[in-house]
Amino acid sequence: MAMFVHLTPTANAARIRRSGIRAASHGRDGSRGLYCFPVLPSYTLTHQWLRELARHGGPRGLVAVHLRLPDDEPVTVGRYNHSPAATTAAEAVRRTAALDDPRGWEVFVPRAVTRHEVHRLRAVRQVTGWRYFPDSNGRTPCTCFGCRVRGEYGSQRLRRRRPHPLDGPAPATPVLLRRIAAAGTPGDTAQLVETLHWFGMRRRGPLDQLAHLADHPNPQVRVALVEAVANWSTPGVTELLHRLAQDPDADVREAVEFTAPEEEP
CATH class of the missing domain: 1.25.10 (Leucine-rich Repeat Variant)
Incomplete structure (x- = not known):
């Protein structure tokens, strides 16, 4: 059995314990399922997506859902914004663990996960991982509508300092x-x-x-x-x-x- 971690808002924890994880995300091919990441020896790499996802995750932060999938479970694996490769759960774990730098990689399971496949839920340190994209520190932030997060600390000041030609700030x-x-x-x-x-x-x-x-x-x-x-x-x-x-x-x-x-x- 292959072990993965799925990060989700803490508000979803009770429902996941009761009925599993819904297939609410869309894959590259339009199928519905959920995103997760293999559980690696490194805590930081395993939970690397936390800070990025927490930008949209709600006031109580995120919780880690560990799930077990059959080794031959069909999944896709790849780096975000790249075309993923179709493979099995066990092979996705092997490929990711063999990478020199697995930051930004993700696994997509094209179905819902039942409560019997949920191994455990655990709290995670909310400061783990990268934001925006790996190695984003030192790069000029983008203020376009797609990249910015409404209400994020300092976002209004940043937009005034670096206005985007198409996305504002908007006129009064x-x-x-x-x-x-x-x-x-x-x-x-x-x-x-x-x-x-x-x-x-x-x-x-x-x-x-x-x-x-x-x-x-x-x-x-x-x-x-x-x-x-x-x-x-x-x-x-x-x-x-x-x-x-x-x-x-x-x-x-x-x-x-x-x-x-x-x-x-």
């Missing part, structure tokens, strides 16, 4: 609303899409002053509206997205489906 809300008004009726598509892009950088927004764009004749504007408000906590967002989920344009419906939140693993 009154400035953006004036741009929406200046676009006219029904409005210049390019200007509306660009302005809605900046609204998407916010956690909340003036939904009542943007909802009319759900009736814009150009579907590009309606798609941009979905992407702008999907992550807002403003009351009324769910109702607006439900309405746009019935849009006659397939791209708009797909945008709503794509932005729908998934359950945590």
